[in-house]
Structures are given as structure tokens and as C-alpha cells.
Amino acid sequence: MAASCAAASELLHNVNKQIKLLFPKTSCVIRRISTTADRWDSPTQVKTKRSPQQLVGVVGLEIHAQIHSNTKLFSGSAVRFSSPPNSLVSFFDASLPGTLPVLNKRCVEAAVMTGLAFNCTINKKSLFDRKHYFYADLPAGYQITQQRRPIAVDGILTYSLLGGLKRNQVLKKTVRIKQVQLEQDSGKSLHDDLQSQTLIDLNRAGVGLMELVMEPDMSCGEEAAAAVRELQLILQALGTCQGNMSEGQLRVDANVSVHRPGEPLGVRTEVKNINSARYLARAIDYEIQRQIDVLQRGGTVQNETRAYDSKSGETIPMRDKEGLQDYRFMPEPNLPPLIVYEDNASLLPGADVCQAVVVHEIRERLPELPSVKRDRLVRTYGILPEHSFTLVNEEGLVEYFEAVLRETKKEPRKVIGWVTNELLGQLKQQDMSVSQSPISASALAELLELQETGRISSSVAKQVFQEMWTSSGKTAPQIIQEKDLGLVSDAEQLHNICQKVVDSNPDEVHAIRNGNKKVLNKLMGLVQKETKGRADPVLVRTILQEKTSS
Numbered sequence: 001m002a003a004s005c006a007a008a009s010e011l012l013h014n015v016n017k018q019i020k021l022l023f024p025k026t027s028c029v030i031r032r033i034s035t036t037a038d039r040w041d042s043p044t045q046v047k048t049k050r051s052p053q054q055l056v057g058v059v060g061l062e063i064h065a066q067i068h069s070n071t072k073l074f075s076g077s078a079v080r081f082s083s084p085p086n087s088l089v090s091f092f093d094a095s096l097p098g099t100l101p102v103l104n105k106r107c108v109e110a111a112v113m114t115g116l117a118f119n120c121t122i123n124k125k126s127l128f129d130r131k132h133y134f135y136a137d138l139p140a141g142y143q144i145t146q147q148r149r150p151i152a153v154d155g156i157l158t159y160s161l162l163g164g165l166k167r168n169q170v171l172k173k174t175v176r177i178k179q180v181q182l183e184q185d186s187g188k189s190l191h192d193d194l195q196s197q198t199l200i201d202l203n204r205a206g207v208g209l210m211e212l213v214m215e216p217d218m219s220c221g222e223e224a225a226a227a228v229r230e231l232q233l234i235l236q237a238l239g240t241c242q243g244n245m246s247e248g249q250l251r252v253d254a255n256v257s258v259h260r261p262g263e264p265l266g267v268r269t270e271v272k273n274i275n276s277a278r279y280l281a282r283a284i285d286y287e288i289q290r291q292i293d294v295l296q297r298g299g300t301v302q303n304e305t306r307a308y309d310s311k312s313g314e315t316i317p318m319r320d321k322e323g324l325q326d327y328r329f330m331p332e333p334n335l336p337p338l339i340v341y342e343d344n345a346s347l348l349p350g351a352d353v354c355q356a357v358v359v360h361e362i363r364e365r366l367p368e369l370p371s372v373k374r375d376r377l378v379r380t381y382g383i384l385p386e387h388s389f390t391l392v393n394e395e396g397l398v399e400y401f402e403a404v405l406r407e408t409k410k411e412p413r414k415v416i417g418w419v420t421n422e423l424l425g426q427l428k429q430q431d432m433s434v435s436q437s438p439i440s441a442s443a444l445a446e447l448l449e450l451q452e453t454g455r456i457s458s459s460v461a462k463q464v465f466q467e468m469w470t471s472s473g474k475t476a477p478q479i480i481q482e483k484d485l486g487l488v489s490d491a492e493q494l495h496n497i498c499q500k501v502v503d504s505n506p507d508e509v510h511a512i513r514n515g516n517k518k519v520l521n522k523l524m525g526l527v528q529k530e531t532k533g534r535a536d537p538v539l540v541r542t543i544l545q546e547k548t549s550s
Helices: 001-023 036-040 043-050 106-119 222-236 277-295 359-363 369-382 385-393 397-406 412-429 441-452 458-470 476-482 491-504 506-514 519-530 537-549
Strands: 058-064 129-132 144-146 152-163 169-184 186-190 199-203 208-214 250-259 269-274 304-309 312-319
Touching: 058 222, 058 277, 106 152, 106 169, 106 208, 106 222, 106 359, 144 169, 152 222, 152 369, 152 385, 169 222, 169 385, 199 441, 222 250, 222 277, 222 369, 222 385, 250 277, 269 277, 269 312, 277 304, 277 312, 369 397, 369 412, 385 397, 385 412, 397 412, 397 441, 412 441, 412 458, 441 458, 441 476, 458 476, 491 519, 491 537, 506 519, 506 537, 519 537
Parallel strands: 269 304
Antiparallel strands: 058 208, 058 250, 129 144, 152 169, 169 208, 186 199, 250 269, 304 312
16 A cells, blocks of 8 residues: 555656646646545545544343242242341252252243243243352352253344434334343342441342343443333333332343444443442443543453442442353253243143143233333324323323323323323322322313313313312312312403403503504413413403404
8 A cells, every 4th residue: 555655656746747847837736646545435434544433332231130929939938028137038048958949830931921022932941050159148059040041032122212303202222132041049148337247138049030131232321221121111011020120129230341333342341230220321321431441541441340339420340250250050950941832732741731831821911012002102192202101101100191081082192291291290299109199090080171171271270280189089170169260251250351451551452453463462361360360261362352453
């Protein structure tokens, strides 16, 4: 390349020399000669060569979802959050000699249902393995998991996030799910800094987990958080996991690296045990920027495990991963292969029908998934996609919204404003769930119907809503009657009020008569102020138009 550039430069010099000899008085010279590279490289390609592509993030997730089950994966111990320490521990959970695991059918069905929801391939035969490592809260010294052949593989999670210039455009993305595997949880270590001791609670030991491994298909914290929120909604809809991250029912590990597009992936770090979607987004974005800064300074990203400090907003080192840990995986000798059946016809002779897990039966029990529900809401009621997100993301809000619609003739687009702004605003302010709302769907529908039929104005409707919220048990008609909030429709009374407003605002009346019809809205507002929002707006407009037209 250097030789060709030099030859081109020499050729350019000779051409200009010949021009000067032939045309001594010319000031024109050739300053650049087209080369083969010029003909092949587009302007964009030339720019790319001169300024290398920026480093971008690559994110994959490993998620541990606690199976919603009455008992543990391999024992009959109950599963309950915040029970007294070591009150829910069987002999097997404590790993006493001679105890054997007994597989919980409910946990297997939950894993199959979860796999089906993500369009996974369900392995009709899966295997259990022992994964050896030492934790003080892992009494057996190993975890029973599915390393060689998990119960479900090769799935897809489709999630959406709001983007675009105004942040109101729904962007659909997908992330591949490598596998869903069954495994048991460890116990919990409780660190007492005052006494300089660590206490062990085995209540959680042996609780059934589904580990979902996602491929590195995401590029930032926002995408990862959106994927986790969608996963959370799906698991809750299925009933296979309650998904409460604050109680450890959903725990997320993020594998983060950076690279230039088209180049091999960079060295990754693992950020462990993030317990909220908001912190997940912050941790990933911080880690991506940290790795970019390290590489731009000429440093090397270390293969290590890090933790996220929510107070500082930073990830901090926990331990390096340079030395590959030998988990000494081995087949679990006390559990036979896990067999699931496609349908009843495929059951083996002599198989216990009560204990058999049948994929076809589980597939038929699949509920309406969040993405399908959002599409249905938009298609059926004509609401905006962002409103469908709000409805689906809040537990019980879709059912509330549809219950209101069944009892009122008000348009869905108007009802959605009441549900997402007035109702949800009050619920968020007081940290309440939809099921705890003091205003039932029927009560709200009754209020909206009064507004729709013209008995109260929109401003009065909001005032009545506030009264209903604080005066539990009182209906909208009762409040309207007690406080005399019904619309003023008496023509003579409104004529007098309108005349008073017209007489008090001669400048506005003059403007209207000169063609500025928008000023009429100001006069209507003054009439509503006089009547405390109780005047019939249609009648007021008609009267004012009559009085300002002459």
C-alpha cells in the first residue's frame, strides 16, 4: 500500500510538470489522482478506516427463578418466606447420612411450562448431576443440578421497550434462551458483624430453582432490564415463580463484556446477585463504561466476579476467575433419568399416570402471555401501545380496566386515562396494589357513567373520585348529592351567570366580535369558576355565543 501511494505521488508530480511545460501561464494543477482504492471504497468505508468503530457492550444473563411450590425440590419441607431460621429443614435438607432425594412433580411441571412459554425444546429425557463446591450454607458439599442434559433448551424471549425520539415508540427485541434447568437452592448465611460470627439458616436449602441461561444478545442495561421485566411477567402469568426480587425469588447474574462490532467478544466479567431491574440496568451500564475506560487507557479487563454497590452506583471486585474452578461434575447416583411424555399415548406400560408429567396437558394449560395480552388490548380497545404496557405491568390492572369497561359506555381511550392516571397514581402514591384499591371497578364505572350521561362535569368527576378514595364506602351519587355537585342546567340561572361574565370582560367580548373565537374558551372558564365547575359546558357555550354575537 505504501509503495502504491509513493508511485501515485510521483506520477502526480510528473503530470503537473508536463502541464507547466506545455502551458507556462496556467495556474491549474492536478492535486489528486484517483486510485483503485478510491474506486472501491465508499465515503463511509473511508471514514470507517480513519476512525475505528466504537466499543459496544455485550450482555448475557443467568437468572435463578425460585419455583412457586408448596414443598422443596427433593424433600417434603414447606417453602415459606421469612419463617423462623431453620424451622423448615428436613433430614435431607440438612444432608444427614442415609437420606435420599424424592423429586417433586410440581417443580418438574413448572419447568416444562416455563420452557413451553419460551418455545423451548423439551427434552423427553433429562439428567441430574452433582456440582461440588464448598459453601458453609451448602450442607452436602454439592448441589444437585442439570449440567449434561437440562429439561429444556433453545428458546426465545421476545421483549419490548419504549424508544425513539419521544420515547413512545415500542421496539421489539429478542434474546435466545440457551437452556432451562432444574436445581436446588443453597441455604443462607447471616453475617453478624457485632459478634464477628456467621449464622446459617437452612430454610432455603433445597428449594426448587429454574436456572435460565440467556445468550449474550443484549447490548446495554436498558435492554437487560426490559428482558428481565418481561421474564418476570411471564413467570407470574404462568404461576411458576412469584418473581419477587426483593425476597430473592428472582436473582440475576449479568455477564458483561465490550468489543468492536465484527471482532471477537472481549473478556467478560460477571456481576452477581442483582436484586432489582433498576439496579440491573445501572450495574450493566456502569460495567460497560468501566471496561471501555480500562481499554482506552491501554489496560486489560480482568476475568472476574464483581458485585454491584447500589449506594455508590459502582461494581466492585469480589474474586477473580482466572483459575477455572473444578466443580467435579458427576451423575447424581440417587436419581434416575427424568422422563417426561409428549402425550398420554406415549406413556410406557405400567407407568404411574398420577406421577407422569405430560407435555401436551401442560401446553393446554398455558395462560395468555403478556405479549399476547398487550396486542389484544391494543387491537380490541384501540388504546396506545404504551398504555398496554402500563396495564400489563401492574398486577390485576388489566382485569380492573376490563371490568370498568363492561359497566360503562365511556370510550376505552377515555377510561384508560382514569385507570392509569387517577387510579394508578393514587395506588403508587400510597404504595398499594390494585387489589387494595378502596374504589372498586364497579364504583369507578358508576362515576364515569355519571360523567358520560352529563350529570357531572369532568372536573367534578375528579373531585368525586378523590372523595370516594378518602371516604371508603360512599358511592359517587351519594357524594354528588351531599355536596350538591350536580351540573347546573337551569337555563335562567346560567343566563344570569353568563351575562355577569360578559359584562365584566368587555375586552374579551370585543375580541370575539372581531373574529377571535378562541377567547370564548376564557369566558367559559370564568363561568365554570363561578359555578365551581358545575355548569353544563354545552349549554354555557351556546349562551355565550348568543351574548357575544351581537
